[in-house]
Amino acid sequence: MRIIETSLQKFRNKLTKRSRTDYIVLHHADWPKCSVYDIHRSHLARGWAGIGYAYFVSKDGQIYRGRPHDAVGAHCEGYNSVSLGICAEGDYEDEWQMPSEQKNAIIALLVELKKVYPQAQIVGHRDLIATSCPGKNYPFNEILQAVKTKQQIEEGTKVAERWKVNIIQKGKDLELLNQDHDPDDVAAKWFAVELAIRLKEEISEVKETLNKIREALS
Numbered sequence: 001m002r003i004i005e006t007s008l009q010k011f012r013n014k015l016t017k018r019s020r021t022d023y024i025v026l027h028h029a030d031w032p033k034c035s036v037y038d039i040h041r042s043h044l045a046r047g048w049a050g051i052g053y054a055y056f057v058s059k060d061g062q063i064y065r066g067r068p069h070d071a072v073g074a075h076c077e078g079y080n081s082v083s084l085g086i087c088a089e090g091d092y093e094d095e096w097q098m099p100s101e102q103k104n105a106i107i108a109l110l111v112e113l114k115k116v117y118p119q120a121q122i123v124g125h126r127d128l129i130a131t132s133c134p135g136k137n138y139p140f141n142e143i144l145q146a147v148k149t150k151q152q153i154e155e156g157t158k159v160a161e162r163w164k165v166n167i168i169q170k171g172k173d174l175e176l177l178n179q180d181h182d183p184d185d186v187a188a189k190w191f192a193v194e195l196a197i198r199l200k201e202e203i204s205e206v207k208e209t210l211n212k213i214r215e216a217l218s
C-alpha cells in the first residue's frame with residue numbers, strides 16, 4: 001500500500017500527539033470533486049492548524065497523508081484526542097456509488113491501521129455525533145465486512161472458500177487473470193462488463209465459423 005506524502009507537514013500550529021486511539025472515524029468530503037490540498041486550505045480557512053484528517057482517499061484510489069496519524073485531529077468534535085479521521089473524496093449523501101478503486105484503497109488502509117491500533121473501533125462520523133457524514137450511500141457495512149475478511153485471511157483464521165480460490169486459479173490458467181487476487185476483492189463494474197463483452201464477441205465468432213462450416217457442408 002502506497003501513501004502519497006504531501007507537503008502539508010507544515011501546519012500552522014504545533015500539533016499535539018494523541019495518547020489514545022479509540023476510534024478510526026470515516027468521513028466523506030461532502031464535496032464531489034476535491035483534493036487533499038483543497039481540504040487543507042478549507043480547514044486552514046476555518047482557523048485550524050491545517051487538514052484535520054490523517055488520510056485523504058481520492059476517487060481513483062490514491063491515499064494521501066494529511067496530519068501525522070498519531071496527532072490530535074480536527075474532524076470529530078469531542079473525539080479528536082481519541083481518534084483519527086479518514087476522509088473520502090466525494091459526496092456520498094448525493095452520489096449513489098463509491099468507485100471500487102476508492103473502496104478498495106479505504107479497505108487496505110483500514111487493514112494497515114488496525115495493525116497499528118488494534119483496539120480502535122471503525123465508525124462513521126455519524127455514529128459519534130449528529131451529522132449525516134459520511135453520507136447515506138457511503139458503503140460502510142461493505143467496507144467493514146471486507147476489512148474483517150481480509151484480517152481473517154491474513155491471520156490465517158479464515159481461508160477464502162475453496163470454490164472461490166478454484167475460480168481464481170481457473171481464471172489464471174485460462175489467462176483471464178495475470179496475477180493473484182484475493183477472491184473477495186470488490187470488482188469494478190467495468191471489469192465485469194468488459195469480460196461479458198469479450199465473451200459475447202468470442203461466442204459470435206464461433207457462431208459465424210459454425211455457420212460457414214454448415215454452408216460448406218450443405
Ligand SMILES: [Zn+2]
Nearest residue numbers: 027028125133
Ligand atoms: Zn465527517
